[in-house]
Amino acid sequence: MKILHTADWHIGKKLHKHDLYADFDLFIKWLCTCISTNKVDVLLVSGDIFDLANPSSEARKQYYKALMQLRKLDCVIILTGGNHDSPAMLDAPKEILRELEMHVIGGLPPNLEDCIVPLKRNGKTEVVIAAIPFLRDSDLRNATEGSTYEDRLEAIRKGILNTFREAAEICKKNYPGVPALAMGHLFAAGSETSDSERDIQIGNQAAFNALQFGSYFKYIALGHIHKPQRISAAVPVFYSGSPIPLSFSERKDEKRLLLLDTKNGWIPANIPVPAFRKLLKISGTIEELRLKLSSLEEPFELDSLIEVELKENLYNARKIFELDELISNFHAAGYEIVKHRATFLQQIKGATELYKNSQPLEDLTPKDIFSQLIEKQKYDVETQEELKAAFNELLQEVHQSENA
Structure with missing residues (x-):
């Protein structure tokens, strides 16, 4: 039997x-x-x-x-x-x-x-x-x-x-x-x-x-x-x-x-049991991700599903933007990205850690805290100023909504 x-x-x-x-x-x-x-x-x-x-x-x-x-x-x-x-x-x-x-x-x-x-x-x-x-x-x-x-x-x-x-x-x-x-x-x-x-x-x-x-x-x-x-x-x-x-x-x-x-x-x-689709996990720097996503193999019978993980050493807001842009513009027959995330090996310190041994957070303005966080990163002066300007616009919108 x-x-x-x-x-x-x-x-x-x-x-x-x-x-x-x-x-x-x-x-x-x-x-x-x-x-x-x-x-x-x-x-x-x-x-x-x-x-x-x-x-x-x-x-x-x-x-x-x-x-x-x-x-x-x-x-x-x-x-x-x-x-x-x-x-x-x-x-x-x-x-x-x-x-x-x-x-x-x-x-x-x-x-x-x-x-x-x-x-x-x-x-x-x-x-x-x-x-x-x-x-x-x-x-x-x-x-x-x-x-x-x-x-x-x-x-x-x-x-x-x-x-x-x-x-x-x-x-x-x-x-x-x-x-x-x-x-x-x-x-x-x-x-x-x-x-x-x-x-x-x-x-x-x-x-x-x-x-x-x-x-x-x-x-x-x-x-x-x-x-x-x-x-x-x-x-x-x-x-x-x-x-x-x-x-x-x-x-x-x-x-x-x-x-x-x-x-x-x-x-x-x-x-x-034959594979009807492939599950792929792709990780690396933004440059490595671009290369891997542009050199995928022949597709299977069903769309292959992909998890993408950006791995960078230092936190960089521009890299997150580039990742989102890469995912949005990805179009390959027989493939679909179903999840993506970013990981930074040297994570940015939180606001509480930055001020642990100095001023209480309640004594600082949001602009002060954001400025300190930005200065801890290795951005050039132009990028720092762009980020601060964007933060100020967001902060102004929040204040306007609160007062409406």
Whole structure:
């Protein structure tokens, strides 16, 4: 039996207010081809189907459209909820989806046996999946289990451990001798995160030790961490990672899916996900930025998104103006600048620091303070006078508005 592991689709995600709907559509189109080519029997999606608990109508439309595209491939689909998902929203249509061989477990059900999905072939159960969704605080601890911060963390860790142990016992009892796999959506100790992952369970400090998964499950398919990686444990424990980059910190990740073939063992093969767009982070002086932005490579299928950071040694208002002008005048087919900022290695001192050991600020006029700040910079006399004149005009406008 061939089982494909993915996670963290984050349908509806925006990157610096830029919609990633097109990225997800292209991913699903590629995924369908991948499933067909590799003759995949089962698709596991380990949580964070949506980016928001209350997704937009467009995001929901994409979700159901994707399920229908996948359903045409005669592939069993098992989806679990993540910390971004609303359990109630995911669970609402599960009875209908189950008739289409799509098993959705949005939140932890009262009866853990409802998370156990047997996979049959020719009437015989070949593999059983313990599809465990994201475990919330309310699933894991009672109100009476300690009131201190450390008590709460320990109760959460213990709750995760007990849930997986109980799932293993159910599989062992109801399906003796049948290989069992588990799905989970959690933060495992030792995993590497990216900027797009939000804290879970008290700021990720309730990290679960993967060694505590034990040795019963043949493979554990995890979601939540977007960087693909293997976690040290007694059995193969893998994060598939997100299939598309969800932040600029993921721009160098090699996105992948994981394919298990139960005939060959329990170590998955990597299937690289093609890049549909590029995320670029460009930094340097204003001259270096001009050069880099004028020598971009051939564009991808979708517009590549760029973060620009100006890095200069000394603060210079003219450089900020030049940066803004560079961004405004940037036009390159297949590229879009979505964020820019300026960083100065030797930051200008604030007014409070300048006058810390001399006059109180309340005894000085705004013009006095601005003059002192300007004199601390290495501007020529002409530039200083231009800046002071501009400041005076702004100050006059403020006074006029106050007196109006």
